[in-house]
Amino acid sequence: MPARKRASLALAALIALAAPAAYADAPSQTRQAELLYRLRQDCGSCHGYTLKGGLGPSLLPTALKGKDDDTLVHVILYGMPGRPMPPWRFEVSRDEAFWLVREMKKGLRDER
């Protein structure tokens, strides 16, 4: 195994170990899958199935870059009065909204 590959493997292992700590409040695996499905299928009604935007704006990493997490979470939970964005707090918790924001900022890696 070349040194570079070993290093990247080690890095991957480190990230994998670190991940649970970074996501202490992350939803369960089942819930994560559910949230991503909802994000693509139902948020996708306005933002597009690929999240590149439709009647609503793009939710791709480039579009969300630099936007404040708390603001985005607030928009998810409470919607935007006067605009079509509805409040989702009836089925998405605060922690889940934070998790979604982080996932969207990284770019979704689920299998479509």
Next chain:
Amino acid sequence: MNARTRRSVALCLSFVLFGFAFAGAARAEGTEWRATRGTGDLGLIVERTKGRILIIETTRRSVLKRLGGFGDLSHASAVFSRDQRYAYIFGRDGGLTKVDLVAGRIVERVMQAGNSIGGAISQDGRLVAVSNYKPGGVRVFDAETLKLVADIPAKDEDGNPSKVVGLVDAPGQRFVFSLYDAGEIWIADFAGGTKPKITRYPGIGTLPYDGLITPDGRAYVAGLFGEDGLAKLDLWHPEKGVARILAGYGRGEKKLPVYKMPHLEGWAAADGKLFLPAIGRHELLVVDARSWKQVGRIKVHGQPIFAVARPDGRQIWVNFAHPRNDTLQVIDVATMKIIKEFKPGKAILHMEFTPRGEQVWVSVRDADRVDVYDTRTFERLAAIKAEKPSGIFLSARAHKTGL
């Protein structure tokens, strides 16, 4: 060999050769496809997440072919050529694809924009128009070759670009559409050829989210997200401008959140009345088709998405937005009562009637299934496997204004 025998030998030979050529062509397709098939009972189902369509027929209720290669088909729709042989499919990613329903293959495909929402085919069948979010506007293509004929960027009076929604065809070789951000209705008149004459109607209201044209092609109506009311343009008298109808239909009540925008296309006209999804209310609005005054409202299960009339006008079928999208309701127009409620599965996205209304095809996205119901007995006639099905489009649309 005399001249007559020679002629008949030549004739026989040419028949044989023609036969071989024909058989060869049929074999080349590699399927049971026959050039002689009629297309009046054909249609297609969109598999939104896989970029595929199913070509279906409604006589035996079967899938004839699954075709891929359409790109992003979330929120895809289709129109049909006037001979009902070709379907034009509008993808979300700006793809415009022409499909030969008889041969079961893609014949033309262009990427015409970055982000698009739907399209229409002209009265004479020679132009296909696509409405785009990005770059906002309408692009018009030759229906035969898909070559660009006209580009109509949609900008408000200050030059700000706008998303285009509610694009329909209208009599007189016109297309009508609405500008979501700008709050305008535009008519693009192609009667003079390929250079359209544009008429703009600014200030029609806040955030028009979709539009429709009445089945006779006379009235264009835009639904407004930003206010209680709709904007109506009489295409017999376009010089009179746009009028507000159903102003304040919510009577000041607080609006409920809308988890999916209603669709106005395929709206319900029955018994001299029109049935429209209210926005932000769990109701259908009932409008007198002559006076355009509200004559009633019907409480329904959730935020209505589609309210479509069975072709004979006796029933209205309604589906709903998330999270109440597991239910279908049927309204009897004679009594204005809900006579049937189904729960076929989660995410009922679309309903399409056969041309004479004896069947309705219903896509149940989360169940990966399209159900076919008898509209008289409500018995389920068939369940067709389809992966995340959304729109269902039957070729009978070819002969209907606005569809």
